[in-house]
Amino acid sequence: MEQKKEKLAIITEDGHEGIQKLKDRKLTDLFSFDAITSVKQAESLPSSTDYTGAFIMTMGNKMTFTDARAIAEIVVEKSPKLRWVHTLTTGVDFLLSLKLSEAKHITFTNAKGAYTRPLAEFVLMTVLYFAKKMPVFMKQKREHKYEKLSLIHISEPTRRTPISYAVFCLKKKKKKNK
Numbered sequence: 001m002e003q004k005k006e007k008l009a010i011i012t013e014d015g016h017e018g019i020q021k022l023k024d025r026k027l028t029d030l031f032s033f034d035a036i037t038s039v040k041q042a043e044s045l046p047s048s049t050d051y052t053g054a055f056i057m058t059m060g061n062k063m064t065f066t067d068a069r070a071i072a073e074i075v076v077e078k079s080p081k082l083r084w085v086h087t088l089t090t091g092v093d094f095l096l097s098l099k100l101s102e103a104k105h106i107t108f109t110n111a112k113g114a115y116t117r118p119l120a121e122f123v124l125m126t127v128l129y130f131a132k133k134m135p136v137f138m139k140q141k142r143e144h145k146y147e148k149l150s151l152i153h154i155s156e157p158t159r160r161t162p163i164s165y166a167v168f169c170l171k172k173k174k175k176k177n178k
Contacts, residue, residue: 009053010034011055011075034051049078054076056085056095083106084109086109089111092108
């Protein structure tokens, strides 16, 4: 006997690659879902749907957060079985409205912390990019002219790289405390 699948409302921008990713990861074996891409489409839902969860896959590019909230309000209103709303953003403040705050039976979750490591890696990459003079190397490569460069160690203090100066100060402080 086949187990009944949970039904999700996916609130997303039209053509969002997330829908395809759900299919690629075989999540359709566990869930059935409907992509809801507009307020008009949400309004055309039956008066009582059997959604148990809603997943908001918008980053405010094609669909505004105001539209996402309006769609979520309609889905909440038309889904008595709805227990969970998740968003890919790190906050749910754009979802807060009187209608949604009154829905005490629904748990709201977000992607807090999901982007911490990639963001830290990006910052480190950017520091190294400029500290190791990558723009100069790229220019030399384009022009096929290679000149000797003096490279700084990122822990050496310089006026141009306040981050490396901060690293230098922290190391100096650490040595003093020992």
